[in-house]
Amino acid sequence: MAVRHYTLDFNLSAPADLPATVRGLQSIFQEQEMTETVHDTEGHGYLATFIGKNGRFAVLRVHSRGLVTFDLQCCDDDDMAQIDNLLNTLEKKLKALLHGNIRRSKRLPALVRGGKVDKYWPTADGRLVEYDIDEVVYEEDSAYQNIKILHSRQFGNILILNGDVNLAESDLAYTQAIMGSGKERYAGKEVLILGGGDGGILCEVVKLKPKMVTMVEIDQLVIEGCRKHMRKTCGNVLDNLKGDCYEILVEDCVPILKKFAEEGRTFDYVINDLTAVPISTAPEEDSTWEFLRLILDLSIKVLRPTGKYFTQGNCVNLTEALSQYEEQLGKLSCKVDFSKEVVCVPSYMELWVFYTIWKK
Amino acid sequence: MAVRHYTLDFNLSAPADLPATVRGLQSIFQEQEMTETVHDTEGHGYLATFIGKNGRFAVLRVHSRGLVTFDLQCCDDDDMAQIDNLLNTLEKKLKALLHGNIRRSKRLPALVRGGKVDKYWPTADGRLVEYDIDEVVYEEDSAYQNIKILHSRQFGNILILNGDVNLAESDLAYTQAIMGSGKERYAGKEVLILGGGDGGILCEVVKLKPKMVTMVEIDQLVIEGCRKHMRKTCGNVLDNLKGDCYEILVEDCVPILKKFAEEGRTFDYVINDLTAVPISTAPEEDSTWEFLRLILDLSIKVLRPTGKYFTQGNCVNLTEALSQYEEQLGKLSCKVDFSKEVVCVPSYMELWVFYTIWKK
Numbered sequence: 252m253a254v255r256h257y258t259l260d261f262n263l264s265a266p267a268d269l270p271a272t273v274r275g276l277q278s279i280f281q282e283q284e285m286t287e288t289v290h291d292t293e294g295h296g297y298l299a300t301f302i303g304k305n306g307r308f309a310v311l312r313v314h315s316r317g318l319v320t321f322d323l324q325c326c327d328d329d330d331m332a333q334i335d336n337l338l339n340t341l342e343k344k345l346k347a348l349l350h351g352n353i354r355r356s357k358r359l360p361a362l363v364r365g366g367k368v369d370k371y372w373p374t375a376d377g378r379l380v381e382y383d384i385d386e387v388v389y390e391e392d393s394a395y396q397n398i399k400i401l402h403s404r405q406f407g408n409i410l411i412l413n414g415d416v417n418l419a420e421s422d423l424a425y426t427q428a429i430m431g432s433g434k435e436r437y438a439g440k441e442v443l444i445l446g447g448g449d450g451g452i453l454c455e456v457v458k459l460k461p462k463m464v465t466m467v468e469i470d471q472l473v474i475e476g477c478r479k480h481m482r483k484t485c486g487n488v489l490d491n492l493k494g495d496c497y498e499i500l501v502e503d504c505v506p507i508l509k510k511f512a513e514e515g516r517t518f519d520y521v522i523n524d525l526t527a528v529p530i531s532t533a534p535e536e537d538s539t540w541e542f543l544r545l546i547l548d549l550s551i552k553v554l555r556p557t558g559k560y561f562t563q564g565n566c567v568n569l570t571e572a573l574s575q576y577e578e579q580l581g582k583l584s585c586k587v588d589f590s591k592e593v594v595c596v597p598s599y600m601e602l603w604v605f606y607t608i609w610k611k
Numbered sequence: 612m613a614v615r616h617y618t619l620d621f622n623l624s625a626p627a628d629l630p631a632t633v634r635g636l637q638s639i640f641q642e643q644e645m646t647e648t649v650h651d652t653e654g655h656g657y658l659a660t661f662i663g664k665n666g667r668f669a670v671l672r673v674h675s676r677g678l679v680t681f682d683l684q685c686c687d688d689d690d691m692a693q694i695d696n697l698l699n700t701l702e703k704k705l706k707a708l709l710h711g712n713i714r715r716s717k718r719l720p721a722l723v724r725g726g727k728v729d730k731y732w733p734t735a736d737g738r739l740v741e742y743d744i745d746e747v748v749y750e751e752d753s754a755y756q757n758i759k760i761l762h763s764r765q766f767g768n769i770l771i772l773n774g775d776v777n778l779a780e781s782d783l784a785y786t787q788a789i790m791g792s793g794k795e796r797y798a799g800k801e802v803l804i805l806g807g808g809d810g811g812i813l814c815e816v817v818k819l820k821p822k823m824v825t826m827v828e829i830d831q832l833v834i835e836g837c838r839k840h841m842r843k844t845c846g847n848v849l850d851n852l853k854g855d856c857y858e859i860l861v862e863d864c865v866p867i868l869k870k871f872a873e874e875g876r877t878f879d880y881v882i883n884d885l886t887a888v889p890i891s892t893a894p895e896e897d898s899t900w901e902f903l904r905l906i907l908d909l910s911i912k913v914l915r916p917t918g919k920y921f922t923q924g925n926c927v928n929l930t931e932a933l934s935q936y937e938e939q940l941g942k943l944s945c946k947v948d949f950s951k952e953v954v955c956v957p958s959y960m961e962l963w964v965f966y967t968i969w970k971k
Contacts, residue, residue: 258616258722260724286651290662292666295666298668308650310670320614320684359733365678371719377720378742380738597955600740
């Protein structure tokens with residue numbers, strides 16, 4: 252079961268005529284056979300709750316400082332025509348009762364609570380957004396994280412890791428941005444991808460005839476889910492862990508990076524597509540920032556002098572997190588410079604910052 | 612004033628042990644000095660409401676079919692640390708009480724109700740989305756519509772007409788799409804823009820050295836607001852109604868189109884940037900579709916045989932509205948063909964369909 256939660260709010264220019272408003276609405280609730288309870292708010296305005304048939308529950312609040320809020324909760328198998336009718340009647344009546352005193356009214360789309368499919372995946376900057384998700388395609392708890400692939404009508408399948416929207420099939424813009432926005436020549440080059448279990452980067456790089464791509468993804472279950480359900484993103488590159496010009500290592504990238512650094516193995520491009528808070532089998536560092544810096548330091552070590560390091564940063568609104576990241580770049584054992592680009596990734600519902608980093 | 616409305620929901624695998632759950636939470640509400648009212652739901656589960664200090668109001672529902680919902684409303688000047696603490700405590704306690712029985716839990720970003728700035732502008736397909744809006748820059752009721760220009764931290768200023776997000780300063784992608792996605796040569800051409808009061812199309816077309824652009828926008832107040840507050844979109848083209856190669860007519864486009872058609876005046880490009888439900892000073896037609904078809908018919912009449920007509924369609928999810936529009940295209944007095952393209956317009960939070968139409 253799920254609950255549909257409707258809200259209807261009025262901002263007033265002046266406090267409402269409370270007795271008139273309450274009296275004016277009474278007949279509507281009576282017609283709906285809703286049982287009223289008036290609560291003592293200890294001086295914080297008028298508050299009444301109503302219980303109706305089919306478990307319907309409503310709250311009417313008239314705040315002393317010019318705000319009227321109305322809530323209606325009903326089960327999702329309730330009669331929606333009746334519910335719409337009740338809301339329409341109330342809205343019309345309240346507009347008549349508060350006539351001339353309304354600065355703004357707002358009736359939002361119903362919040363669906365506890366629905367079979369969860370459609371609400373807040374943005375990185377903490378905003379509430381509803382997706383057009385109609386199906387859970389894949390869901391697993393791996394040793395590392397919760398993995399979901401959900402189907403969006405407009406974006407195709409969306410990979411969600413620990414509740415964060417990672418990539419949708421619509422998001423070629425993400426993959427292009429983290430590969431340098433079409434300004435790089437990958438032909439004949441050696442490339443290291445950190446993370447990237449959705450296969451998007453690997454798929455696009457392989458098309459450009461690199462010499463060799465090494466991808467290090469920790470989570471076998473991400474690869475399996477995406478191989479099956481994100482084929483618009485990964486094509487067939489995840490069907491085998493080895494191809495003509497690529498190899499996928501299903502391992503923690505930190506020991507691999509250390510090994511490469513020790514061996515003096517280097518790359519023309521290092522693309523860091525790890526999750527925002529990277530996962531490790533054995534994090535040695537105290538804080539996320541130190542761990543991020545360790546990966547950065549190791550990545551720069553395995554980068555050729557003329558090489559480039561690409562990574563996604565954060566949403567454009569989290570300016571503090573972006574500054575902190577840039578601060579870390581100043582603390583690396585090898586001096587680096589960087590540039591950044593703001594890109595619209597369709598399924599993110601927020602603009603995203605991508606970094607290009609190179610040795611000074 | 613505004614109300615912050617928090618929700619915290621649990622989907623259960625099996626019905627909850629009601630007495631244990633309710634008893635387990637009691638101490639939390641008592642500590643918070645919240646007064647409880649238990650309601651008779653006539654067999655629709657457990658429902659209790661709580662009134663606390665500062666006008667705080669909470670609702671706990673334990674539905675019989677495995678869903679627990681909790682609501683907390685508080686004023687936006689309440690102590691947010693206390694509120695967070697209450698929610699954290701409740702979430703932790705509920706997770707402990709329902710241990711092993713939780714399929715999913717969800718705590719959404721608070722809904723801000725009646726806030727000074729309205730951040731919720733639902734998508735065309737009816738989804739709830741919160742924008743990062745921090746300021747009302749311009750608001751007017753013209754003779755035709757409600758005009759708002761709101762500032763978004765990431766998208767810049769956003770033009771909202773009658774509650775519909777029209778265009779943000781971030782949305783060059785929209786303007787490029789409705790101009791044919793860079794595949795057209797405007798140099799030396801004659802162009803007619805219907806609507807387009809934000810100046811985006813005019814600004815971009817003028818850069819391409821057309822012979823003459825005629826823009827017909829009904830609403831002087833849209834032009835004024837955008838001239839002042841959407842300069843990233845319109846540049847300086849709205850500073851004067853006449854330029855070297857353009858003219859803006861502040862008029863209803865229907866009589867103008869009729870006049871052009873009578874005079875035999877034709878254009879290489881007609882770009883229809885009218886709002887979804889176009890505004891007219893004197894609509895003659897019975898239905899929106901008939902009115903849309905009238906504009907289409909007239910537009911095709913003033914289009915040269917080799918010309919192209921561009922317009923925005925709708926969000927990609929409203930497949931029925933898109934089909935109906937395409938049906939209209941089959942009913943025009945002059946036979947036409949069309950193609951469509953799906954484009955990501957950053958501030959829309961949904962993919963949008965654009966049409967190119969030409970004479971067969």
